[in-house]
Every structure is written in structure tokens, then in C-alpha cells.
Amino acid sequence: MVKIALLGFGTVGSGVAEVLLENGKLIKSKTGIDFDIKYILDLREFPDHPLGDRIVHDINVILNDPEVSIVVEMMGGVHPAYDFSIAAIKAGKNVVTSNKAVVAAHGPELLKEASERGLRYMFEASVGGGIPIIRPMTDLTAEDEITEIIGILNGTTNYILTAMKDEGTSFEEALATAQWMGYAEADPSADVDGFDSCRKICILAAVAFGNLVSYEDVETVGIRHITVEDIKKAEEKGASIKLIARAVKTDCGKVHISVKPYAVRRNNPLYAISDVFNGILVRGKISGDLMFYGKGAGKLPTAGAVVSDIIDIASRGENQPQQVIWTTDKEMLAPVLPESLVDATFADLGYPVC
Ligand code: NDP
Numbered sequence: 001m002v003k004i005a006l007l008g009f010g011t012v013g014s015g016v017a018e019v020l021l022e023n024g025k026l027i028k029s030k031t032g033i034d035f036d037i038k039y040i041l042d043l044r045e046f047p048d049h050p051l052g053d054r055i056v057h058d059i060n061v062i063l064n065d066p067e068v069s070i071v072v073e074m075m076g077g078v079h080p081a082y083d084f085s086i087a088a089i090k091a092g093k094n095v096v097t098s099n100k101a102v103v104a105a106h107g108p109e110l111l112k113e114a115s116e117r118g119l120r121y122m123f124e125a126s127v128g129g130g131i132p133i134i135r136p137m138t139d140l141t142a143e144d145e146i147t148e149i150i151g152i153l154n155g156t157t158n159y160i161l162t163a164m165k166d167e168g169t170s171f172e173e174a175l176a177t178a179q180w181m182g183y184a185e186a187d188p189s190a191d192v193d194g195f196d197s198c199r200k201i202c203i204l205a206a207v208a209f210g211n212l213v214s215y216e217d218v219e220t221v222g223i224r225h226i227t228v229e230d231i232k233k234a235e236e237k238g239a240s241i242k243l244i245a246r247a248v249k250t251d252c253g254k255v256h257i258s259v260k261p262y263a264v265r266r267n268n269p270l271y272a273i274s275d276v277f278n279g280i281l282v283r284g285k286i287s288g289d290l291m292f293y294g295k296g297a298g299k300l301p302t303a304g305a306v307v308s309d310i311i312d313i314a315s316r317g318e319n320q321p322q323q324v325i326w327t328t329d330k331e332m333l334a335p336v337l338p339e340s341l342v343d344a345t346f347a348d349l350g351y352p353v354c
């Protein structure tokens with residue numbers, strides 16, 4: 001029996017409990033492993049939930065229990081999520097997270113601390129919601145050189161842009177629906193101002209190129225200023241406005257990263273990615289173009305990605321340290337995109353082209 005603790009019992013945390021309860025038999029039949037959610041840390045009580053008796057409010061109960069081998073952080077925000085994660089690793093526990101804010105700010109340290117202790121720090125759900133992307137990309141780096149990642153990485157903004165385009169819904173109304181659906185961050189400015197996409201593309205670039213740059217150094221433009229009229233104008237020219245995150249290797253070995261809305265032409269595979277879906281194109285030197293597609297946010301898809309990490313850790317058993325270590329060299333970030341790397345399938349139509 002593998003005993004785990006959940007930190008945060010909101011949209012994703014309650015989804016993880018639901019997946020483990022509903023699919024416990026399936027997981028056991030495929031992996032031979034039984035999971036027990038021994039503790040759930042949250043600020044609130046959940047008296048009516050079947051796991052309501054597992055709620056605790058003191059992280060030390062979890063840190064001091066040697067039976068707990070996996071801590072799953074789904075609280076959001078950097079503090080105390082980071083503090084609890086590093087403390088869990090130092091207490092000898094593997095950590096799984098859906099929290100891209102923590103991975104983008106402290107990933108290198110958490111990976112290193114876990115690795116040095118023969119533990120793992122895993123973050124599949126931090127990018128692309130339910131899309132398996134971190135694991136396939138990590139595997140790809142062992143056999144191929146990735147040259148570019150380009151994608152729609154935020155479900156909330158894609159949902160808003162789609163609702164504005166298809167229904168003529170106002171920005172404010174579409175955002176309110178995305179919040180109600182559980183897609184948006186606690187502070188939705190992270191979504192609409194592009195910072196969530198930026199953190200995610202920085203994480204993907206770190207997976208691909210081994211170096212995490214600070215998201216604060218990356219040019220980031222959100223979708224707040226886009227109107228239904230802008231979207232109509234783009235449509236008349238055969239394009240669709242999308243919030244595009246891109247990390248591309250330049251000839252001098254540096255990486256250019258940006259997040260901006262673009263008018264995406266019909267001949268680009270990201271044109272058709274609508275609603276809460278994300279699409280991620282990974283370009284490898286020998287693999288060519290690989291396309292990853294799925295729900296980028298929402299309770300159960302995200303919970304599924306979290307559970308895949310939990311199963312991965314439990315299946316590998318003891319002392320399987322993280323192989324991946326990230327550097328944090330600011331010089332790796334190319335300040336300007338060379339003309340030769342401008343993608344003609346992204347039209348500017350009044351929006352900035354890097
Ligand atoms: P929620 O706000 O729904 O859930 C967070 C939960 O953590 C809440 O129950 C909250 O309690 C609790 N919490 C917050 N701070 C503390 C604390 N200090 N101690 C104990 N409990 C705490 O967020 P989500 O589930 O939507 O998101 C969780 C994480 O997953 C975030 O990092 C998010 O970016 C990420 N994520 C979310 C996705 C989604 O579709 N929602 C998809 C992919 C990733 P309270 O409500 O009382 O504040």
C-alpha cells in the first residue's frame with residue numbers, strides 16, 4: 001500500500017481524490033499498486049466528503065509521518081506551496097505538483113534536492129493540463145535534439161478567445177464562465193495577461209534545453225486588449241487570434257522565448273485548437289513535427305496527469321533518483337528573434353511580430 005498526502009483540496013486536489021477512488025481497481029489491476037490517501041491538507045473542512053476524516057491543517061503531521069512516501073501539491077501560488085514542497089523532499093518524500101508557479105520559480109532547486117536524496121519531483125500536470133507532454137518530451141531529449149516548441153498553453157485564454165469568436169461573447173463574460181468552469185487561476189490576471197503561458201513555455205524550454213530562464217525576463221503580452229472586432233477582422237483574412245507561446249533555438253545556441261497573441265493562419269496546425277483545448281507542436285531534428293493536443297485545464301483531465309506521476313513514482317519503487325537537473329543561465333535567453341526564424345504562418349495583422 002502506497003500512502004500519499006494531498007496538499008490542497010480544490011479543483012485539482014478533489015479531482016485527484018476522485019480519480020484514485022473511482023479508478024482504484026483499474027490502477028491496481030494494471031500496476032499491482034494500492035494507493036491510500038492518508039492525509040489531505042487544506043484550509044477548510046470537508047465534512048460531507050467521503051475522505052473528510054483525512055483533512056489536516058498542519059503540514060508537520062504529514063512531514064513527520066514516515067508512512068507517507070508521496071506528497072502531492074495542488075494548492076497554487078508560490079508560498080507556502082514551495083516551502084511545503086522543499087520541506088517534504090527534505091523529509092524524504094517524493095513530490096508531485098500541478099503548480100507551474102512553483103516549478104517556474106524553484107524547479108532547479110527542487111529537482112536537485114530530490115535527485116540528491118534518491119527522490120523524484122514530478123510536474124506533468126503543470127503544463128498542458130491533461131496532455132501528456134513532460135514525460136514524452138523528456139524521453140524525446142534522450143534520442144533527438146529539440147529545436148522548437150510552439151503552442152497554445154493556456155486553456156482559459158483559448159476558451160475566452162473561442163467564445164468571443166464563435167458566440168460574440170464579451171471578454172468579461174467569457175472570463176467569468178472560464179472561472180466558473182474551474183479553468184482560471186485564483187488570480188485570473190495570470191491567465192489573461194499571459195504569465196501562466198509564459199511560466200509553462202519556460203518549463204517546456206527547460207525540459208527541452210536543460211536551462212530554466214526566469215519568466216520575468218521573457219517578453220509577454222496577454223489578451224486583455226483584444227476585442228470581438230479584432231477577432232472578426234482576423235477572421236475576414238482567414239486567420240484566428242490565439243495566444244501563442246514559443247521557444248525556439250537560434251543559430252548561436254541560445255533560445256528565444258515569447259508569449260503573444262497572433263493571428264494564426266489556416267495552414268498552421270494551431271489554427272483549429274479551440275475552447276479549453278491546448279495544442280503543442282514540438283519540433284525535433286530527426287522526429288520532425290510532433291503535435292500534442294488535449295484539454296489544457298479542468299478538474300479531471302488535470303487530475304489524470306497528476307495521477308500519472310503518482311503511479312510513475314510508485315511503479316519505479318525506492319531510490320530511482322531524478323535524472324534531470326536544470327541550469328539557470330540567463331545568457332541562454334536570446335533577446336531578439338532572428339529574422340530567419342519568423343514564422344510566416346503567424347500573421348501580425350496589427351499585433352506585434354517578434
Ligand atoms: P483551487 O483554488 O481550486 O484549489 C486550491 C486549494 O488549496 C483550495 O482548496 C485552497 O483552499 C487550498 N489552499 C490554498 N492555500 C493553502 C494552504 N496554505 N494550506 C492548505 N490549503 C491551501 O486551485 P486549483 O485546484 O484550480 O489549482 C491548484 C494548482 O493546480 C494551481 O497551482 C493551478 O495553477 C494548477 N492547475 C490548475 C488547473 C485547473 O484546471 N484548475 C490545471 C492545471 C494546473 P481555499 O479555497 O480555502 O483557499
Ligand code: HSE
Nearest residue numbers: 154155156183185297
Ligand atoms: N489556468 C490554467 C489554464 C490552468 O487555464 O490553462 C491550467 O494550467
